[in-house]
Ligand SMILES: Nc1nc2c(c(=O)[nH]1)N[C@H]1C(S)=C(S)[C@@H](COP(=O)(O)O)O[C@H]1N2
């Protein structure tokens with residue numbers, strides 16, 4: 001690639017012609033991993049291969065398809081010291097190995113407080129009661145008959161990146177940032193169901209709440225301001241086109257766009273309209289942030305704007321040597337849409353504007369790319385996002401100045417990967 005006029009500061013896409021010229025010049029590129037001499041025949045091209053000399057699997061072989069065996073490392077993983085008990089536990093989405101923005105349910109992270117339960121649609125009931133005109137119980141079949149909506153949102157656990165407050169700790173984007181997924185949900189607006197129950201007896205809803213709980217033993221009860229409930233909260237029964245997986249709340253879960261994952265109650269069974277917040281365990285002893293002076297930040301529902309480079313990263317090292325390199329990652333904001341992402345390869349001294357794969361959508365993941373010509377020297381790669389409220393993702397030190405070091409939740413700081421000359425990457429901090 002030494003013959004291209006590509007200037008990484010401008011961040012253009014290297015032209016296909018320049019790429020092919022570069023490949024021919026080095027005898028590598030598209031040939032077999034660079035090993036083949038320039039004129040030696042490539043058996044993968046010149047010889048008939050096994051897969052072309054017999055027949056493949058019939059259409060009956062996979063009534064429901066699984067990923068091909070060669071992709072068997074694209075899986076949820078946990079951190080052993082963090083997850084000794086798998087019943088009340090967490091695992092992480094392999095974001096370093098995915099592209100685009102939709103997370104397949106099969107590898108989307110899970111968080112359970114008392115295990116994933118099995119609940120048949122026939123046994124499903126949803127009760128809406130409290131300060132409503134008519135308390136109601138819905139079956140699954142009832143829910144299917146209300147006007148439906150389809151929307152894509154990210155769910156981020158408030159504890160995502162929570163292990164990184166004191167210093168760089170977990171070596172991989174899956175572990176530092178993998179408590180997130182992004183799915184297209186189909187279901188009913190909660191407003192539709194609340195209207196069905198009637199809210200005249202709730203009076204002025206500006207100071208009212210709902211309390212939501214699940215059918216699992218933990219129940220994961222949380223209070224949500226009625227104003228948010230009437231705004232964009234969904235009762236979802238499909239994700240990415242198919243039924244919710246058991247581990248994501250089959251048959252029905254709550255979707256609370258932009259707000260912390262703990263509020264997205266799975267196996268949803270009860271919604272009570274209340275005059276006050278309930279102050280449940282999940283919102284007092286958990287999901288509050290302890291500040292330096294010992295006081296607690298409470299009701300920290302919104303997930304602030306955040307981004308991370310998913311490749312290159314510790315689990316996605318550069319294996320092709322110098323030359324054209326796709327730097328890519330994800331950005332999101334619980335306050336609205338991502339408007340821009342900047343990427344630095346020198347630890348924040350100079351920034352380049354990344355290309356958004358598509359315009360940012362409110363409270364959904366945005367994919368970004370930066371196409372560079374890597375000179376083979378070490379890099380300190382970071383991304384920094386902006387949202388449509390004007391918010392800019394902070395550095396770790398800016399966040400520590402305000403929150404101290406006692407926090408677990410809501411760490412949305414800029415992440416640094418040290419990419420070495422070998423292409424391997426490590427989780428580090430730059431000051
Ligand atoms: N009923 C119930 N809902 C729940 C939980 C739970 O344990 N029980 N865990 C919560 C937490 S802390 C998170 S981060 C999200 C995780 O959703 P997921 O497992 O689909 O990724 O579900 C939330 N909803």
Ligand SMILES: [Mo]
Pocket residue numbers: 111156157158159261262
């Ligand atoms: Mo969570």
